[in-house]
Amino acid sequence: MIKVENLSFGYPGRPLLLEDLCLTLEQGHIYGLLGRNGAGKSTLLKNLVGLAFPRAGQCLLNGQSTAKRLPSMLEKVYFLPEEVYVPALSGGQFVARTASFYPQFDGASFQRYLHEFDVPLHAVLSQLSFGQQKKFMIAFGLATNTNLLVLDEPTNGLDIPSKAQFRRLIASTLTPERCVIISTHQVRDLDNLIDTVVVLHQQRIVLNEDLEQLAEHLTFATVSPAHAHEALYAEDSMRGQQAILPNLTGRPSKIDLELLFNAITAPNQALTSYLNQPSYVQSV
Numbered sequence: 272m273i274k275v276e277n278l279s280f281g282y283p284g285r286p287l288l289l290e291d292l293c294l295t296l297e298q299g300h301i302y303g304l305l306g307r308n309g310a311g312k313s314t315l316l317k318n319l320v321g322l323a324f325p326r327a328g329q330c331l332l333n334g335q336s337t338a339k340r341l342p343s344m345l346e347k348v349y350f351l352p353e354e355v356y357v358p359a360l361s362g363g364q365f366v367a368r369t370a371s372f373y374p375q376f377d378g379a380s381f382q383r384y385l386h387e388f389d390v391p392l393h394a395v396l397s398q399l400s401f402g403q404q405k406k407f408m409i410a411f412g413l414a415t416n417t418n419l420l421v422l423d424e425p426t427n428g429l430d431i432p433s434k435a436q437f438r439r440l441i442a443s444t445l446t447p448e449r450c451v452i453i454s455t456h457q458v459r460d461l462d463n464l465i466d467t468v469v470v471l472h473q474q475r476i477v478l479n480e481d482l483e484q485l486a487e488h489l490t491f492a493t494v495s496p497a498h499a500h501e502a503l504y505a506e507d508s509m510r511g512q513q514a515i516l517p518n519l520t521g522r523p524s525k526i527d528l529e530l531l532f533n534a535i536t537a538p539n540q541a542l543t544s545y546l547n548q549p550s551y552v553q554s555v
């Protein structure tokens with residue numbers, strides 16, 4: 272569905288932030304995009320949806336370059352930026368003016384999502400709290416039924432019950448035709464939601480893996496310091512060494528996304544080498 276081909280991007284007068292980056296995203300999946308602060312997650316998402324323009328390479332949505340911003344592409348994409356902008360209109364007025372850009376918009380579902388988030392439809396949007404504004408725009412985005420839903424830090428500003436509602440709603444609105452990509456540095460917010468993890472690090476995508484496959488091939492465990500040398504990655508914790516090891520049991524392990532992220536972005540590349548072994552690549 273989305274194909275990023277050899278994308279190089281830099282802001283004017285600045286060095287490249289993304290270099291020769293390649294990425295494929297398929298429909299029917301929820302991707303979690305992780306990266307350190309300033310890694311370029313928001314910038315990559317803006318390139319995906321045609322709001323930033325590469326110096327080289329391209330982003331294709333169903334074969335169409337997103338940089339061309341053709342209406343036939345824009346109606347298939349909903350992008351929620353990290354900082355939402357809302358006009359001084361009621362929710363109803365906002366929908367009346369913008370829903371027509373999205374031919375698959377479903378008003379009844381929109382009202383249901385708003386109800387679940389406990390956000391009033393008739394309030395003036397600019398007078399809502401930041402969290403309510405964000406929930407309004409998430410509900411609107413879900414109701415557009417676009418093939419591609421791109422959410423940049425959607426859980427920023429959401430309280431704890433809203434984060435759980437957010438996870439439930441996203442999971443319940445995934446269809447085989449839809450692709451959702453969510454960037455965050457609140458890794459725990461993606462637990463039990465995403466099925467594929469994508470890591471952006473040092474200008475490139477260094478991981479794009481199905482979590483079920485990872486759970487079958489890796490074990491996340493606490494080990495004693497004496498066994499830490501057997502791990503692909505280990506770090507100190509209050510309870511001993513939190514470690515990632517090859518999964519020799521055949522039983523899926525519960526993935527610790529934070530540990531996985533730390534391991535993939537660590538200078539020690541044992542985990543990356545393990546995932547690039549021909550025996551692992553052939554088994555997935």
Ligand SMILES: Nc1ncnc2c1ncn2[C@@H]1O[C@H](COP(=O)(O)OP(=O)(O)OP(=O)(O)O)[C@@H](O)[C@H]1O
Pocket residue numbers: 282283285288306307308309310311312313314315456
């Ligand atoms: N419009 C802009 N002009 C120039 N530089 C920019 C612009 N927008 C972002 N940057 C810079 O690009 C780099 C990457 O920013 P970006 O927001 O894409 O990172 P991020 O991974 O989303 O970060 P965070 O996790 O902190 O939100 C940062 O150094 C930022 O200062």
